Structures are given as C-alpha cells and as structure tokens.
Amino acid sequence: MEKNDHHPSEMSGSFSKNGNKNDDDPETLEAKSAGCQQQHAENEQAETVEVSPPSDPEPSLEQILNEVDRFLETTTINAGEDKLKLPDQAPDCVELLSNMVENMVNAYNAGKTNFGGDQDDSFLKAVNRIxxxxxRFNELPSSSTLSSSLNRTSAALHRVMSFLEDKFRILLHEESKAINNQEHDRCLLHEPEPDKDEEELAEFSPETxxxxxxxxxxxxxxxxxxxxxxxxxxxxxxAFKAVLNKLGYEYISIDDVxxxxxxxxxxxxxxxxxxVKQCSKKLFSDERKLCDSIxxxxxxxxxxxFGDLAHPVVIQLLDFAQAVVLTKRSAEKLFxxxxxxxxxxxxxxxMDSDSYAEELISEASEAKTLLGSAVVSIFCDLENSIKSDQGRTPVPSGAVHPLTRYVMNYLKYACEYKDTLEQVFRQHLKIEKDEKETCDGGELDDVPTSETSPFSLELMKVMDLLDANLDMKSSLxxxxxxxxxxxxxxxxYILQKMKGSTEIHELMGDTWRRKRSSLLRQYHKNYRRETWSKVLQCLSDEGLQVSGQGKVSKPVxxxxFKNFNTLFEDIHKMQxxxxxxxxxxxxxxxxxxxxxxxxxYRSFLxxxxxxxDPGRQSEKYIKYQPEDIETLIEELFDGNPTSMARRRT
Structure with missing residues (x-):
C-alpha cells in the first residue's frame, strides 16, 4: 500500500459518506432545516440584515486521494472470512477522482497543460489511485452493487492508459526526431557528418x-x-535498425550471400x-542502460x-557470418x-550472462568456433597449394619464384593475426582431441602449451614444404x-620477409633464422666454387715451367691467358x-x-x-687489366646482357 499523502484524521468534516459529516446527509439536512426556521424567526424579530449561507469549497486532489486511500484501507480482505468488506455504495470520492483524472487528460490533450511539468506528479498520483x-473493484463478484463504480473507474483508467500509451510512444521517438533535425541542420550549414564509426543510439535527456x-x-x-x-x-x-542502417549494414539472406x-x-x-563492433563496444551497452533506466x-x-531486442539482432548478425562460411573457400578469403x-x-x-540468454551466448560461441574451423581449413590448404605446384619450367635468370613470393606474403599478412591464429589452431586441436576420445576412447597428448603453439608448428610445416619445393625447382x-x-x-627473400615481420620471427625463432643464414652462406660458397674455380685454375703457375729448364713455357x-679470357667472357656474358x-x-x-x-689476376699478370712480347702479342693475350676485371664483375647479376668492350693495356 502506498503511503498516503495525508493522514485520514486530517479529513474530519469532509465530504465522505464513511462516518464523516456531510451536508448531503438526510439527518444533517433535516436538523439544518429546523435550525434555519428558528433563526429566521429570531432574525425577523430582531430586524437584522439577512446574509446568504457560505457555499462549500471544491475538494482538492489531495483530499480526494486521502479519501480514496481511506476507502481502500477499509475494504481490505477479511483474513478470517477471506472476503472483501465493502459498503453497499461507493463513496463520492470515487466519482470525483474519475472525473478529475479525465479532466486532467482533457487538459493535456487540449494543450492547456504540457506533460513534463510539475503537475505530472499529481496526475500520476491520481492515476495510481485509479x-x-x-x-479492488475487479475483485468483486459480478452481482455486486458496486459494479457501476467498477465500470466508471475502468472507463477512466482505460482513457488514462490510452493517453499514457500515446505519450509513452511520443517520448520514445522524441529524441530520434531531434537527432534527425540536427542532421538536417548540419546539412544546411554544410557541417561535416560524424564518423560512421561513432554512430550511436539517440541519447535521451535525464528529464525525458x-x-x-x-x-x-x-x-x-x-x-x-x-x-x-x-x-x-x-x-x-x-531506432536500433535505423542506427545499423546508418552504419551501412542491412540484412542479407543466406541465399543472397x-x-x-x-x-x-x-x-x-x-x-x-x-x-558488430559498434554493437559490442557501445550500442548494446547503451541500450541496456536505457532499458534499465526506464x-x-x-x-x-x-x-x-533488452533480451527481446538484442536476440533477433544478434541472430541476424550470426546468420550472416555463418552464410559467409558456407561460401566456397579459397586462400584469399582467409583474412x-x-x-x-x-x-x-x-x-x-x-555478452555477459546478466544481459543475454545463455542460449544466445552459446550460439555466438558456436558461430565463432565454426569460423575458426574454416580459418584452419583455409590456412592448411596452403600446404596443398605448395605440394601441387609442380611446374617443370625454371624461372628465368634464377630469380625469386612466384610461389616463394606468394607463400611469404601470405604468411606475412596471416601472421599479423598471430594471436587469433594461435587461438583457432589451439581450439581446433582441442576439438580434434575431444572427437578422438569420444570416437574410440583413446587419448591424445595434451594440447600444446603456448611454448609449443600449434600454429607455430603449422608455420614450420609450411616452410619445410616450401624449402622442399624450391629444392626440386632448383634441379631444373x-x-x-x-x-x-x-x-x-x-x-x-624468405629471410628478409622473416626479418620484416616481427610475428614470423617470434613464431619461427632465432634458431630457425640462424639455420637459414647458414644455409645461404653454403649456397654462396657452392656458387663460387662452381663458377670461378676453373677460372682460377687458369691463373695458377702450375705447369708453366719447362721441365728441368726453369723457364716459362710461352705456348702454355x-x-x-687465352683460356682465362674465354672463360671470363663467357661467365660475364651469361651471368x-x-x-x-x-x-x-x-x-x-x-x-x-x-x-x-x-x-x-693481378698477381698472375x-x-x-x-x-x-710487347706489342700485338701482348695485346692479343692480355685483354684486361685488373681494373677492367673489377668493372666487369660489377656488371654481374643485373639481368641485362652487356657487350664486352676490348680493354687495352
């Protein structure tokens, strides 16, 4: 029971029929009439001036509410008989309150009073009593003599509720209209629109x-x-749909996707x-706060x-994600x-359990797991791409192979999602482990810890496959x-990509990098041996001395010199x-x-x-000075054939 605005004792001498004085009571009227006749005679004898009796003032809302409260208190259910203790007829305050509430509604509708002012508290108190x-009247049996009062209060209540429902609807749309007007004014003033990433639901003022x-x-x-x-x-x-639309999102069916x-x-x-990001960071939390406040x-x-609002939105967003997963998978979709x-x-x-149904949270988690499995599947397809690249045509000039560029750039961008990939690979491995144990009761090893990340192992597997493929291609x-x-x-190229990606470096580790650098140095040594060992043999003094004479054999x-020139020119021309x-x-x-x-060469020369012999013989065999050799070496590996100009001593 709400606390009364005034204690019933303050209402002595009021208009109620519940044991209080009232000018409309028959006994009071009769006594009053007799008294008036005697007074009239005395007045005539005294020849006094006749005065009109004062009229009773209209009862205030507070008086009516207090009288209603007293009526409600005296009509409580009898605990022993479990019945209502009601008079045969409702007091006048019931009719007066109904009339007064309807008059207030009329004043609001006519614009004489604006909702949102000081008078609202009085109005809502009256609505509360109605x-x-x-x-109370609804608890009465259908045969009750108070059924007419029930009809009267029901009619008044229905009218009030219709008014409040309309006002409720208007106020809920009020702020959205204000926001739209602000955007219209911004367009007229050529002001920049707010960033779409900062879109938000209409903010209601504290008063609203x-x-x-x-x-x-x-x-x-x-x-x-x-x-x-x-x-x-x-x-x-x-309102929520409008905000999503302004963010550029509209519902697309699975078939359309x-x-x-x-x-x-x-x-x-x-x-x-x-x-979805806006929903996660702001929109849902703002909507929950608004709902809690109202x-x-x-x-x-x-x-x-809030759940009724969030549920269809989340389901719609999850449907889109799952529809994308069902599209044909390809490597470029990974990111x-x-x-x-x-x-x-x-x-x-x-999505915390206090605001969202567990079922909804579960569906969101399942959608995330489904996406994770698709990510693992697409990434692992990279292995198949490397294995299937069995082209038998060598890349011209020994350049970086397109497969190497593709794989390393793919890994570079993929490893920018290192934390996410580690999560999905770990989750995928856990699912496989659970399925294995469920199917045959066997047990797999424990899921790798962060030190042995399953994604790191997958990355190393990809690199091993690439190395094997490149080794095969080198044999061409x-x-x-x-x-x-x-x-x-x-x-x-692989090493430089690794150095340029902190994520790849962290995943592959220093040991792998050192091994890769050591392998490069070995390739370098092998190249130098294959190319320049025969040239260096030409510059050896072995075999130049005439046996037993201590002289140099000119023909040899x-x-x-002739062989050196030929070998060097061939190497230069090719390389x-x-x-x-x-x-x-x-x-x-x-x-x-x-x-x-x-x-x-300088020593040999x-x-x-x-x-x-000086002259033509010398020029014929000594075609290059050491400086010429150095200049020609600087022309190697440019990818452009260079003509060999004759160098003179």
Missing amino acids: SKLSK ISDINKIASAMIFAGYENECSMVYSIARRT QRMQWESLEGEIASWINA FSDYPPLSRIL KFLDINETLRDLVLA YRDHALRYIFLMNNGR LKER STWVVSDEQLQSELRVSISAVMIPA GRFKQYL
Whole structure:
C-alpha cells in the first residue's frame, strides 16, 4: 500500500459518506432545516440584515486521494472470512477522482497543460489511485452493487492508459526526431557528418528518461505491462535498425550471400564488421542502460525487454557470418574470415550472462568456433597449394619464384593475426582431441602449451614444404651455378620477409633464422666454387715451367691467358643476365668474387706479363687489366646482357 499523502484524521468534516459529516446527509439536512426556521424567526424579530449561507469549497486532489486511500484501507480482505468488506455504495470520492483524472487528460490533450511539468506528479498520483480502485473493484463478484463504480473507474483508467500509451510512444521517438533535425541542420550549414564509426543510439535527456520511467511504472502498475512493453519494443527496434542502417549494414539472406561475387561480399563483410563492433563496444551497452533506466522499478522486465531486442539482432548478425562460411573457400578469403572471427570473439566477450540468454551466448560461441574451423581449413590448404605446384619450367635468370613470393606474403599478412591464429589452431586441436576420445576412447597428448603453439608448428610445416619445393625447382637448372643463384635468391627473400615481420620471427625463432643464414652462406660458397674455380685454375703457375729448364713455357702461358679470357667472357656474358634482386646479396656476391679474382689476376699478370712480347702479342693475350676485371664483375647479376668492350693495356 502506498503511503498516503495525508493522514485520514486530517479529513474530519469532509465530504465522505464513511462516518464523516456531510451536508448531503438526510439527518444533517433535516436538523439544518429546523435550525434555519428558528433563526429566521429570531432574525425577523430582531430586524437584522439577512446574509446568504457560505457555499462549500471544491475538494482538492489531495483530499480526494486521502479519501480514496481511506476507502481502500477499509475494504481490505477479511483474513478470517477471506472476503472483501465493502459498503453497499461507493463513496463520492470515487466519482470525483474519475472525473478529475479525465479532466486532467482533457487538459493535456487540449494543450492547456504540457506533460513534463510539475503537475505530472499529481496526475500520476491520481492515476495510481485509479489503478488501485480498479484492481479492488475487479475483485468483486459480478452481482455486486458496486459494479457501476467498477465500470466508471475502468472507463477512466482505460482513457488514462490510452493517453499514457500515446505519450509513452511520443517520448520514445522524441529524441530520434531531434537527432534527425540536427542532421538536417548540419546539412544546411554544410557541417561535416560524424564518423560512421561513432554512430550511436539517440541519447535521451535525464528529464525525458524520468518522464518515460514514470509513465512506464504507471502503466505496469495498472496492469498494462503488455501494452507498455510492446510500445517500447517497437520503438527501440526501429531506432536500433535505423542506427545499423546508418552504419551501412542491412540484412542479407543466406541465399543472397551465396550468390554474391566475392568482391561485392567483401564490402558487405566490412559493413557487418563495423556494425558488430559498434554493437559490442557501445550500442548494446547503451541500450541496456536505457532499458534499465526506464524500467528501474521492474528489473526482470528490463532484462526481458533488452533480451527481446538484442536476440533477433544478434541472430541476424550470426546468420550472416555463418552464410559467409558456407561460401566456397579459397586462400584469399582467409583474412576476411579472420576479421569475422575476431569480431565474433569481441561480441562473445561483450555478452555477459546478466544481459543475454545463455542460449544466445552459446550460439555466438558456436558461430565463432565454426569460423575458426574454416580459418584452419583455409590456412592448411596452403600446404596443398605448395605440394601441387609442380611446374617443370625454371624461372628465368634464377630469380625469386612466384610461389616463394606468394607463400611469404601470405604468411606475412596471416601472421599479423598471430594471436587469433594461435587461438583457432589451439581450439581446433582441442576439438580434434575431444572427437578422438569420444570416437574410440583413446587419448591424445595434451594440447600444446603456448611454448609449443600449434600454429607455430603449422608455420614450420609450411616452410619445410616450401624449402622442399624450391629444392626440386632448383634441379631444373642445368647450370649448377645458376641453381645456387636461384636458391640464394629465394632463401634471401624468405629471410628478409622473416626479418620484416616481427610475428614470423617470434613464431619461427632465432634458431630457425640462424639455420637459414647458414644455409645461404653454403649456397654462396657452392656458387663460387662452381663458377670461378676453373677460372682460377687458369691463373695458377702450375705447369708453366719447362721441365728441368726453369723457364716459362710461352705456348702454355699464351694458352692460359687465352683460356682465362674465354672463360671470363663467357661467365660475364651469361651471368650479367642473371638476376639478384636483393641489393645486399648482389653486393655480397660481387665483393666475394672480386676478393678472389682481382688479387689472383693481378698477381698472375704481374709475374708473367713480361714473358710475352710487347706489342700485338701482348695485346692479343692480355685483354684486361685488373681494373677492367673489377668493372666487369660489377656488371654481374643485373639481368641485362652487356657487350664486352676490348680493354687495352
């Protein structure tokens, strides 16, 4: 029972028929009439001036409410008989209250009074009493003599509730209209629109929330919970949908998703991700706060209404994600799938059990798991792509193979999602373990810890497959030197990509990197041996001395210079067309070659040049000076054939 505005004792001498004085009571009227006749005679005798009796003032709302409260108190259920103790006729305050409430509604509707002012509290107090009277009268048997009072209060209550329902609906839409007007004004003033990523539901002022809260409480107390809930749900669903649309998200059926080209679907995925992120970070939490504020007196109802709003939105968002998963899988979809998975992860984290049904949280988690499995499947298809690349045509000039570029760039971008990939691979391994134990009762090893990340193991497996594939492709080159150039090019490309990606470096580790660097150095040594060992043999003094005479054999010396020139020119002609795209590797190779060739050639030339006759014979066999050799070495690995200009001494 609500606390009365005034104690019933303050109402002595009022208009009630419940034991209090009232000018309309028959006995009072009779006594009053007799008294008036005697007074009239006395007045005539005294020849006094006649005065009119004072009229009774209209009862105030507070008096009416107090009288209603007293009536409700005296009509409580008798605990022993379990029956209502009611008079045969309702007091006048019932009719007066009904009339007064309807007059207030008329004043609101006519614009004489604005809802949201000081008079609202009085109005809502009156509505509260009408609700209590209606409930009390509804407990009466159909044959009760108070049925007419029931009809009167029911009619008044229905009219009041219709008014409050309309006002409830208007207030719920009020802020949205204000926001729209602000956007219209912004367009007229050419002001920039707010960032779509900062879109939000209409923010209600504290005064508006207070008014809506009062109306909701009044309607629910009066038994109009269903009507109140329906108006609120429709208004907020409309508002929520409008915000999602402004974020660029609109519902797309599963069939439409299946028919869309991937390029178009990528745009829809971007809008979906933005919408879900906004829901996770702000929109749902704001909506829950609004619902709690409006239905602060009814927390269970607030939870139900928020759930009724959030459930279809979340299901619609999950349907889209699951529809994308059902599209044909391909390598280029991995990154969008990872984006969707991360978005669902954030959504699941934002869904606490106090605000969302466990079933809904479970569905979101299942959708995330489904996305994770799709991610694992797509990533593991990279293994098949490497295995199936069995082309028998070597890459010209020993350059980096397209497969190497594709795999390393793929891994570089994939490893930017390192944490997510570790999560999905770990979850996938756990699912496989559970399925294995369920199927045959066997047990797998424990799921790897973070130190032995299943994604790291998968990454190493991919790298091993790539190495094996490149080794096979290197064998396609007939020239062994070019084979090592190819392996160096690809090995350096892999190493540089690893150095440029902190994530790959963390996953593969320093041991793997050192092993890769050591392998590159071995390729370098092998190249130098295959290419320049025969040239260096020409610069050896072995076999130049005439046996037993201590003299240099000119024919042999001439043949040595001739062979050197031929070998060097052939190497230059061929290897200047080879490609070493990494500038550091190119420089390392040239420096390494010069370090071996220049000292050897300078020494050989310095020791044996004198044995050739000056003039044409010398020019014929000594075609290059050490500086020329150095210049020609600097032309190697540019990918452009260079003509060999004749160098003169």
